[in-house]
Amino acid sequence: MKKLMALALSSVMVLGLAACGQQKDTKATKPAETKQAEKKQEETKVAESKADTKTAATEKPVVWWNRQPSNSTTGELDMEALNFNKNTYYVGFDANQGAELQGEMIKKYIEKNGEKLDRNKDGIIGYVLAIGDIGHNDSVARTRGVRKALGTAVEKDGVILHDAVGTNVDGKATVVKDGEMEIGGKKYIIRELASQEMKNSAGATWDAGTAGNAISTWSSSFGDQIDIVASNNDGMGMAMFNGWSNANKVPTFGYDANTDAVAAIKDGYGGTISQHADVQAYLTLRVLRNVLDGGNMKAGIDEADDAGNVLTKDVFKYVEKERSFYALNVAVTADNYQEFLDATKPYEPASKQLDEAKHPKKKIWLNTYNSADNFLGSTYKPLLQKYDKLLNLEVEYVDGDGQNESNITNRLGDPAAYDGFGINMIKTDNAASYTQLLK
Numbered sequence: 001m002k003k004l005m006a007l008a009l010s011s012v013m014v015l016g017l018a019a020c021g022q023q024k025d026t027k028a029t030k031p032a033e034t035k036q037a038e039k040k041q042e043e044t045k046v047a048e049s050k051a052d053t054k055t056a057a058t059e060k061p062v063v064w065w066n067r068q069p070s071n072s073t074t075g076e077l078d079m080e081a082l083n084f085n086k087n088t089y090y091v092g093f094d095a096n097q098g099a100e101l102q103g104e105m106i107k108k109y110i111e112k113n114g115e116k117l118d119r120n121k122d123g124i125i126g127y128v129l130a131i132g133d134i135g136h137n138d139s140v141a142r143t144r145g146v147r148k149a150l151g152t153a154v155e156k157d158g159v160i161l162h163d164a165v166g167t168n169v170d171g172k173a174t175v176v177k178d179g180e181m182e183i184g185g186k187k188y189i190i191r192e193l194a195s196q197e198m199k200n201s202a203g204a205t206w207d208a209g210t211a212g213n214a215i216s217t218w219s220s221s222f223g224d225q226i227d228i229v230a231s232n233n234d235g236m237g238m239a240m241f242n243g244w245s246n247a248n249k250v251p252t253f254g255y256d257a258n259t260d261a262v263a264a265i266k267d268g269y270g271g272t273i274s275q276h277a278d279v280q281a282y283l284t285l286r287v288l289r290n291v292l293d294g295g296n297m298k299a300g301i302d303e304a305d306d307a308g309n310v311l312t313k314d315v316f317k318y319v320e321k322e323r324s325f326y327a328l329n330v331a332v333t334a335d336n337y338q339e340f341l342d343a344t345k346p347y348e349p350a351s352k353q354l355d356e357a358k359h360p361k362k363k364i365w366l367n368t369y370n371s372a373d374n375f376l377g378s379t380y381k382p383l384l385q386k387y388d389k390l391l392n393l394e395v396e397y398v399d400g401d402g403q404n405e406s407n408i409t410n411r412l413g414d415p416a417a418y419d420g421f422g423i424n425m426i427k428t429d430n431a432a433s434y435t436q437l438l439k
Helices: 002-058 096-118 135-151 209-224 234-245 259-267 277-292 374-390 432-438
Strands: 062-064 088-093 124-131 179-183 186-197 226-231 268-273 316-319 324-327 330-332 360-367 393-399 421-422
Touching: 002 096, 088 179, 088 277, 088 316, 096 124, 096 135, 096 186, 096 226, 096 268, 096 360, 124 209, 124 234, 124 277, 135 186, 186 209, 186 226, 209 226, 209 234, 209 330, 226 234, 234 259, 234 268, 234 374, 259 268, 259 374, 277 324, 277 360, 277 374, 324 421, 360 374, 374 393
Parallel strands: 062 088, 062 421, 088 324, 124 186, 124 226, 360 393, 360 421
Antiparallel strands: 179 186, 268 330, 316 324
């Protein structure tokens, strides 16, 4: 009996030890399985997080401004860049409308003053033309606008040539032709005596210093034949005005309505074109603000926002298929220049402070293509710096050198640190230099 009890007790102990062994084995293997499952779950979360981050970065608002993504040779819009994401837009001005205005402004001045304009009484009203950038669509439009209005345009395949003529004192150039205008019963020849792209030795275009040197050369060669000075912008125009044409009473016409150019109208500067920089600067930041506020693109533009900001229909237009907002242009002459003396004054109907509680601060990366550009530096950027406060945007401003895109893109090292982007390219062909950093 004792032997039986001992055997039974021994069996129970063996079974107990076996059970304990099995339980121990289970406890030993379960943590490993759990760790493996947790590791896999963590990897999934990281992958999803990266995907979400990439999507968020790719969909952040982008505003191309002042320089529309386009082919610098044909002018064809770069729709891939303009449709980079659903929150991508362009803000600029109606280049063709402005170019036509500039040409008509010069034409009207000649019609009104033609007889006394012909300084050497040779029956030829000669003009020189400062071209900003042969490959820039705004520059192309302005060159064509002047030539079309003055009758000096030459067309090829239905398009007005915009090439620089070099010198054309004899009227034998092939990229332009002599125009004709009857003034006071007398016919005058209108001739483009000279034109060149104002690019400096470092490669920067729209260069005022180069324009100043050009007028010095032209005036030394055929000074008394120059009756009109025309320029693709006021920066170059003022360099020629201050360097020669003011002292010689030769009217100079520019573009941009920079403060110094508008003030110079009383001293003989012929006129300029306001591209409503106040409206453009507002739209540049307003579009970003609207996307970041939830996507009501009419707020503060087509309809009053909660602060009362709104644009009137006569100062801008939106072209949906081009995803582009365009400010409309106004000619500034001796008749109305006093209204435009302060180029950095915000547009009054859109100058009210937004409530930060409703429109919380957001961080924007924004660049200008060239720190030396007169219009951007003296007019556009000061306006942006006023609007960024009104719209509760913390803007990091980056100024390029006007020569190398990498001088700008190298300073966009962490796109994830910003809520939106305002991009002003050096060359209109180079949108991909920026978008590849945002992908």
